[in-house]
Amino acid sequence: MPITTALASFFLIWWVVLFAVLPWGVRSQHEGGGMAPGTDPGAPTHFRLARTLLWTTSVATVVFGAFFIVYTEHLVTLDELMKPFVKNSSCYQQFTNNC
Numbered sequence: 001m002p003i004t005t006a007l008a009s010f011f012l013i014w015w016v017v018l019f020a021v022l023p024w025g026v027r028s029q030h031e032g033g034g035m036a037p038g039t040d041p042g043a044p045t046h047f048r049l050a051r052t053l054l055w056t057t058s059v060a061t062v063v064f065g066a067f068f069i070v071y072t073e074h075l076v077t078l079d080e081l082m083k084p085f086v087k088n089s090s091c092y093q094q095f096t097n098n099c
Contacts, residue, residue: 001071009067014060021056 001009026044029035034045070076 001068006068010060010064013064013067014056017060017063018052018056021052021059024052024055 026047028042029039029045035041036043
């Protein structure tokens with residue numbers, strides 16, 4: 001895998017994981033009881049950016065590691081992904097060989 005592909009893949013995985021990790025451990029003002037005037041009740045009471053970025057990087061590294069192993073070891077191929085959508089495997093072979 002070229003380094004640019006690996007970096008781009010990690011960046012995309014990191015970004016998706018960020019949105020999954022954002023709500024972890026966040027208490028809203030409504031839940032915490034202390035409401036600042038003029039703010040939304042769903043706004044967090046204390047947002048810990050460093051902790052969120054650390055969790056995001058940790059989870060994204062694990063997910064990227066799994067992706068990297070699957071990609072480099074060819075554990076999932078396009079042929080395997082297409083099998084459920086093709087009724088007859090011989091039709092698929094003819095399709096891929098341009099017959």
